[in-house]
Amino acid sequence: MSAPPSVPGSADQKVSRNVRLLSWFNFFGDFRMYGPIMVIYFAQVTGSYAAAAGLLAVKQLSSAACEVPTGVVSDRLGRRGTMIAGAVVMVAAHAGYAAAPGYGLLLVAVVLEGAATALWSGNNESLLYDTLLEAGREEEFPRHAGRVNSMFQIALALAAAIGGAVAGAWSLRAVVVLSIGPQILCVLVAVLVREPRVTGPLESTVLTHLGSALRGIRDHPVLRRMTLVSALRYSGESAAQLSPVFVAGLWPLWALGLWRTFGHGVAFAGFRISGWVIGRLGPARTLLSGELVDNVANVVALVKPTVVSPVLLGSPAYGVSTIAQQTVLQREFTDRERATMGSLASLLGSVLYGVVALGAGLVADRWGIVAALLTIQAVVLIALPLAWWVHAHASSPHDGAGTVAR
Template sequence: MAERRLQQQIRLFCAFRVLSGGLSCCVPVIVLFWQKHGLSLTDVTLLQAIFCLLVVVLEVPSGYAADRLGRKRVILLGSIASALGAAIYVIAHGWSWFLASEVCFAFGISMVSGANSAWLYDLLLENGQESRYEELWGRSQAYSMGGYAVLSVCGGVLYELHDRAPFWLGGILMGLAVLCAVCLEGDAPDEHRSEERGGAAPASMVEILRRNLLSNRSLVRLLVGSALVFAATQVGLWFYQPYMVLCGVRPRWFGLVFASFHVVAGAASHRSAKLDSWFDRLPFGAGPLLVLAASHLGMGIAAGMAGLPFMYLQQVVRGWLVVSLSRRVNEVVASSERATLLSFVSIGNRGAYGLVLPLAGMAGDCWGLPAAMSVIGSVVLVVAVGIACCGRTWVCCPKVARPADAVE
């Protein structure tokens, strides 16, 4: 591929990542929207639990499909499903409608997860520029976070005009994401790649997982560290709105606050290599967990306006983890198995989050938000110190043999 064509594909990929997050304009007001249409907090929690479960169930099969059928096809299918979910929200009334929409989103997110980063890495690998992967993935992540920031502000304003206006905008943007997915360069399914190399038929999904979990210790450590960091980051998500109410922030400002979250996360994605260098003496996961522990403890102890700045530490980790983890996983797995294993990493992340979330919710109901945040911060601190005490062996990530690549 000529350099000009490569740059066009990179720009198109960045545009796709921004547009596919079109419904981020609804995030600052989504709980208000659900409650306005008859959902209690219990219903909201159950809805998200079902969503999380579906994503976990679909993650590895979708990544396997991306490896076997081609990344572009799976990305396109996921984009269409997400656009359908956005369209349902435009007309949704009540639990069953919201559930149908969340099912579409779970399918769409699962399809795109892993396949998008694998598509970019293979695009660069084919052009001998794989060393630019972290830079370009971080750039796309920064653009998407910046887009989320703008949309978050728009969402708060649009919601005051009409409660469905944010969903109208989100649906249009996600429809444009489908068009971007159509224009991405198609990649050959794994069977075609194997035939070109003279290799054997692709391994089954179960065999891929079994072999890597038993023999690739670096991947296992990344899987565990990522799950811990992701759970500790996401557990505070449903606390943000009630915490801001506790701090006296008016709901009209929620969109601006969420927008600033995305700006900070995007900046962290762009500077992920620098953040890695600050904590390169610690095992993978220990550094982000220490930052998260400080964040949760600060929010719990301050319990007021002084606690708001600590929320931004969680956004730093959110943007940092995506790029750092993706690079590390790409370094230790074969190209033909990359999307499958990235999806398995995502399963571990969401599984840990799904297990921790109900416990955090119960803590918030029983003890109140400040005490719950302090308890969460204390637990995260203990885990971070435990990982740090394991020493350098936890983060050791040497490149392992990659038979699917070696036959080239």
């Protein structure tokens, strides 16, 4: 069936509506007051920190296992429906957390959360890009993506502060119960989103669709390298699990909350200015510059630890680099396989994340926390020459993109 003719101005109205709704969706989706105490809550319910850590690992595995199937679902059945499905599954996961009397229901809940995360991964960025593409405004992606993603950081900072107060006044379970509300609001917001119109025929079968996406990444030099950059950057986020141990050796325990808040504030600022920066430098150069800044800052912080090291540690350019990475990827993805290609990149990132986290943990046990963080940094450094190649390729007379046929 052919799509109905567009109404003048309707595409622009859809852009405004979807950008606004995606911003609130991201805010409510990450407004999880139990975030800082999740491991403690799991240990309280199961009676074991080992079981709690195992549940977190299962959640990561569930998300990784669902990445590619959910990307195919998004491409074949639509962005809005996938977004709603993810929100409904996330509500079920949170209800399971709140009601869990023991390990069994928590296990079901973490599997559900992993599936919900996978439903959103690739899909929500694709929804934003497709909405802009329909209106002929895809060049505005960095600006809108920066603003939409900045809402994550506001939610994380506020939720952590409120959750700590609620846990102190009532209980850990009360924090988890109250966190269901924002997830229900996510469902309501997702229902209001309008489906972007994507042109072009679908592949005849799911396997053909998946094969086409794999070949598109394999045969496209820029896309192949950017997929690796994305995965390597994500694996570096495993440092977040070990960094508090390093910071606690330099700052008092009461200051760890301030350190987290500072990190979210820096990331928020980065997301907000990312559109302006990318507009002047271009996405490839912005990504390369951001990776250089982050790598230098982390090496300086770790090689000679001082009281200033926690301020440098992490990803000072995280927000800007992330939007630059998303921009390059979205421009190179094909319209009909956009979410599937994004999910394949996320799957590779999840696998690398697990390998790097495990390796860093073994290094920490044998040689200490600084050695573990430097090991993670060494892996992330591999992204630098890849980002340099993409930057040089994009700066060539032919623009280097060689976008996959649509």
